[in-house]
Amino acid sequence: MSYLHARLLRKRNMLIVRSFIILLLSCIAFKLACCFSSSISSLKALPLVGHLEFEDVHHASKDFGNRYQLLPLAVLHPKSVSDIASAIRHIWTMGPHSQLTVAARGRGHSLEGQAQTRHGIVIHMESLQAQKLQVHSAGGPAPYVDASGGELWINILHETLKYGLAPKSWTDYLHLTVGGTLSNAGISGQAFRHGPQISNVHQLEIVTGKGEILNCSERQNSDLFHGVLGGLGQFGIITRARIALEPAPTMVKWMRVLYLDFSAFARDQERLIAADNKFDYIEGFVIINRTGLLNSWRLTFTPEDPSEASQFKSDGRTLYCLEVAKYFKLDNKDIINQEVKESLSELSYISSTLFSSEVTYEEFLDRVHVSEIKLRSKGQWEVPHPWLNLLVPRSTMNEFAKGVFGNILTDTSNGPVIVYPVNKSKWDNRTSAVTPEEEVFYLVAILTSAVPGKERVEEILKRNQRILEFSEEAGVGLKQYLPHYTTRQEWRSHFGGKWEEFVRRKSRYDPLGMLAPGQRIFDKAVASYS
Structure with a gap:
């Protein structure tokens, strides 16, 4: 066989294989189209108190993270629990020959498309x-x-x-x-x-x-x-x-103080969560590269010593703000003020940076909504939010802070960085939630928004990845909160000792794997096409 003849033969064979692949994919696409067309027809016949929407479904294809957009086949607006059960039971009876999946959606505050589905129904839970x-x-x-x-x-x-x-x-x-x-x-x-x-x-x-x-x-x-x-x-x-x-209380005494040193900041936080009845709310956040007077974090807070407070400048240093609150009713205000004063006297914050405010209980709990209104007015609410939420063990928190705050993370002007400890004894280990094994661990929420004209989404995502890689190399032992992974091995590692039980429960309560496909943990059970 001549070289030219062999080359022509290989070319012919490649064309045959390519044609076969195209034909196969076309058949699969045709079968899928037929399958979805049949699914839609059967769904339209479901007797519901509410209704299924097949046209205006774009609102269910995006979320707060504003990075993923998966268009569902339909949106269910249930008026009763039986509507939800009927729709799921219908898909269940279709067996593995159906591609349909189901995603429950509340306010769509997910970050990574967790409440979305491309091949199925989004349930509008607010109905x-x-x-x-x-x-x-x-x-x-x-x-x-x-x-x-x-x-x-x-x-x-x-x-x-x-x-x-x-x-x-x-x-x-x-x-x-x-x-x-x-x-x-x-x-x-x-x-x-x-x-x-x-x-x-x-x-x-x-x-x-x-x-x-x-x-x-x-x-x-x-x-x-x-x-x-x-x-x-x-x-x-x-x-x-x-x-x-x-x-419920009626009022809240709300306070913020600053620290120059993370160790002192964390030590005081841990002392407070271990104490009885010192405060009812304990959080904190990091302030990086914010030169000048710290009006951005004071809001309507009143300084304890206005003259000293006016002299304090951040000079671009990394600072740590402890935020605490004490609930009370008006008839015991004086007693609460004395208790708060005594509790604060035991802490090692910068004395000139004590700011306080008194608000109603409702105003305190709904405080973030005030920021939402302001951001919406500026067109900065519905932007991408590549947030990173972590649970960090107490034993490695100082190392994490040293490596991340002010180093990998060099600015907090485009979103808060929240840091505070919690007690594991208050968590029920029988639930599916995953936390570090230590008695005290920290929530670290890096809530950066991709505001136009500032950081791009890609830059924020790269920085998030650097934080995760640093933590892995340093053996921090953190767990993601609101986790997002792309491989089965990553999910197995995340759940650790809970993984086998998680798989067992999935097999028992959702054998076809139709629920919450946007989490990307399990695949929908689908019959193969010949």
């Missing part, structure tokens, strides 16, 4: 808000509120305050849904005392990946109860929650 909040303030051992999984925490606050009550644990931002925060953990400055929100739930109503509606608690369907809390939406959709309440 369930029509189910009235029910506050139970008497007749039992402790007060509680029954809330829809699509209810906003801000609405729960407003309703429970009518009875002089409020939930014990919060997130910093209250315009989030109950189901959304309970599927992660729900953390704020009260977590050192009360634990995360998932530690303050008595009962859940859940729709599983088979379309079953189950009531769950520590005594009833306890495996699913603990699995769903912090379970990233993998085992079921939270449609109702019974949340613990406590007597």
Whole structure:
């Protein structure tokens, strides 16, 4: 065979193979198109109290992170829990021959497309808000509120305050849904005392990946109860929650002080979370490269010593702000002021940097919403948010701070960097939430926004990756909060000793892997095409 003949033969064979691949892909695409067309037709025939939207679905293809956009086939606006169960049960009966997946969406505050799906249904959970909040303030051992999984925490606050009550644990931002925060953990400055929100739930109503509606608690369907809390939406959709309440204060004494040294800052934070009744809320944040008077963090706070405070300049140094709050009612204001004064006297902050404010309890809890309104007015709210949320062990927190704050992270003018410790004893290890093993660990939330004219998304993502790589090389042993990974091995490493149980629960409660595909943990079970 001549060289030319052999070359022509190879070229012919390549063309045949290429044609076969194109034909195969075309067949698969055709079958998928037929499959989705058939799926849409069958979904349209579902008897629902609410309705399925097939045209105006673009709003469900984006989230707060503003980086991923996956267009769903349909958006379900449920008016009852049975609507959700019917839709899921319908897909379940279709078996692995269906490509359809299901993503529950609250306020769309996800960062990495976790509440999105390209091949399926997005459930608009806020449609369930029509189910009235029910506050139970008497007749039992402790007060509680029954809330829809699509209810906003801000609405729960407003309703429970009518009875002089409020939930014990919060997130910093209250315009989030109950189901959304309970599927992660729900953390704020009260977590050192009360634990995360998932530690303050008595009962859940859940729709599983088979379309079953189950009531769950520590005594009833306890495996699913603990699995769903912090379970990233993998085992079921939270449609109702019974949340613990406590007597609500009326006012809050809110204070901020500054430190030059991270070790002193962390030492005081840890001392406060270990103490009884010093403060009701303890957080902190990092201030980097902010030259001049620190008006940006003072807001409407009043300095304890105006003349000294006016002389203080940051000079671009890395500073650490301790933020604490004490709740009270007006009739014991004098006693609270004395207690606060004594507690502050034990701390080692810069004496000229004590600022305080008194606000209502509602104003304090909804404080982030004020910032949201300002950012929206400037067009800086709906920008990409490549945030990085980490849980760092106490034993390596100083090393993390030394390597990251002021080094890898050299500016905080485009978003806060929140840092505060919590007690692991307040977390229930039976839930799916993953934390470091140490008794005290820190939340580090690097909340940088990609505002036009400043840092680009790519630059922020590269810096986030540098922080993760540094932590890996230094053996920091951190865990991601609101985790995002791209491989099964990364997820296995994240869950560690909880991985096998996580897989078992997935197999039991969502065998087809249809729920929460945006988390990218499991693949949808799909029959192969021949």
